[in-house]
Amino acid sequence: MLTRIAFLRAMLGAATVCLCTAATAQTFPTPGKLIRIVVPFPAGGQTDIQARLMAAKLQPALGVTVVVDNKPGASTILGTMEVVRAAPDGHTLLYTIGITAAQNPHLFSKLPYDALKDLTPVMFAARSTTVLTVPAASPFNSVADLIKYAKANPGKLNYASYSLGSTSHLVAELMQQATGTQMTHIPFKGSADAGMALMGGQVDFLFDGPTTAMNNVKAGKAKMLAYTDPKPYVALGKLPNMAEAGVPGVDVSGGLQFFGPRNMPPEVLAKVNAALAASLKDPELVKAFVDGGSEILASSPSEHTAAVKDQYERFGVVIRKLGLKLD
Numbered sequence: 001m002l003t004r005i006a007f008l009r010a011m012l013g014a015a016t017v018c019l020c021t022a023a024t025a026q027t028f029p030t031p032g033k034l035i036r037i038v039v040p041f042p043a044g045g046q047t048d049i050q051a052r053l054m055a056a057k058l059q060p061a062l063g064v065t066v067v068v069d070n071k072p073g074a075s076t077i078l079g080t081m082e083v084v085r086a087a088p089d090g091h092t093l094l095y096t097i098g099i100t101a102a103q104n105p106h107l108f109s110k111l112p113y114d115a116l117k118d119l120t121p122v123m124f125a126a127r128s129t130t131v132l133t134v135p136a137a138s139p140f141n142s143v144a145d146l147i148k149y150a151k152a153n154p155g156k157l158n159y160a161s162y163s164l165g166s167t168s169h170l171v172a173e174l175m176q177q178a179t180g181t182q183m184t185h186i187p188f189k190g191s192a193d194a195g196m197a198l199m200g201g202q203v204d205f206l207f208d209g210p211t212t213a214m215n216n217v218k219a220g221k222a223k224m225l226a227y228t229d230p231k232p233y234v235a236l237g238k239l240p241n242m243a244e245a246g247v248p249g250v251d252v253s254g255g256l257q258f259f260g261p262r263n264m265p266p267e268v269l270a271k272v273n274a275a276l277a278a279s280l281k282d283p284e285l286v287k288a289f290v291d292g293g294s295e296i297l298a299s300s301p302s303e304h305t306a307a308v309k310d311q312y313e314r315f316g317v318v319i320r321k322l323g324l325k326l327d
Contacts, residue, residue: 028090028271034065038094040079042072045162045191046209046292050126050256051095053288057279072190075163075326076100077112084118088264090272093122098254099166102311106319107165107326115312120269121304122258123276126294129229129253130171131213132242133222134205135198143226143245146205150181158184160194160203164326168194168207170315171228171252173322175242178249198222210236210293229253235293252318254311256294257304269301 029035037055039048048070055066071079080100086092094100101115113119132143140146150157161169164187176183186203188194191212198206199221207228208216214235216222226245227236231253242250258276260269279285280298289296299307 040076042190046211088261094259102315119259124299160206
C-alpha cells in the first residue's frame with residue numbers, strides 16, 4: 001500500500017512540475033527577466049537604429065528591461081545562432097533583414113541553421129529598400145553617369161557592401177549583370193562601416209539602407225542616385241527607382257523582420273507579436289520609420305511565414321542566376 005501511495009505521490013508531483021513548466025513557458029513577459037533583441041549587425045545601421053527605437057517603447061509597455069544586443073559577423077550567422085540556441089519563451093528575438101532567412105540558405109552549403117525550421121517568424125515589421133549612394137565629391141550625378149564610366153573602365157570602380165551575400169552585395173551584382181559591367185566588390189562588417197568607407201571616398205558606391213543613406217546625405221557626405229524598390233517611399237521624394245534611372249531588372253525590395261527560436265508556444269508568439277504591433281503604432285516611432293525610408297507593415301506571424309517563404313524563393317532565383325556561393 002505504502003509503495004502504491006508513494007508511486008501516486010511521485011506521479012502527482014511530476015504532473016505538477018510539468019504543469020508549472022508549461023505555464024512558465026507560456027508566460028510572457030516573465031517578471032524580472034530581460035528581453036534581448038539580437039541585431040546581427042554593428043551598431044549604427046538602419047536595423048540597429050530601428051531596434052533601439054522599438055526597445056525604448058517596449059520596455060515601459062511590458063514592464064521589463066529590453067536591450068539591443070549587437071552580434072555582427074559571418075553574414076548574420078553569429079547573431080542568428082544566438083537566437084536559434086535560446087529558449088522559446090519570447091525573451092530572445094532576432095531583428096534582421098532578408099539575408100538571414102531568404103539569402104543565406106542559398107549562399108552557404110553548410111549553414112548551421114535551417115532558416116525554415118529553426119526560426120519562428122514573429123513579424124514582418126517594415127518594408128524597406130536599398131539606395132544607390134556615392135560619395136558627395138563623386139563625379140557621378142546619375143546612374144547613367146556611373147554605368148557609362150563602368151563600361152569604359154572595366155574593373156576600376158569598386159563598391160562596398162555590408163557583408164558578403166547581403167542585399168547590398170546582391171543588388172550590385174544584379175546591376176552589373178543587367179548592364180554588362182564589371183566592378184570590384186569590397187565587403188564590410190555592417191552598414192555603418194560600409195558607409196564610413198563611402199563617405200571617406202575609399203569606395204565608389206554603396207547600395208545602402210535608406211535610413212543611413214539619408215543620414216549620410218544630410219551630413220553632406222553622400223549623394224543618392226536611385227533606389228531598388230518598384231514602390232515609392234515618402235522620404236525618398238522624387239528620387240528615381242533603378243528602372244526609372246535606366247536600369248530595369250534591379251527591382252529588389254526588402255524589409256526588417258523579427259524571428260524567435262523554433263517551437264515558440266502559440267500563446268507566447270501571439271503576445272510577442274501584439275507587443276511589437278502596439279509599439280509600431282506609436283506616432284513618434286511611426287514618424288521615425290517613415291522619415292527613415294521604411295513603411296511599417298506589422299504583420300501577423302502567419303503573414304510573416306508566407307513572406308519568408310516568398311522571399312526565400314525569389315532570392316533563390318536571383319542567387320542561382322548569379323551563380324554565387326560563399327563556402
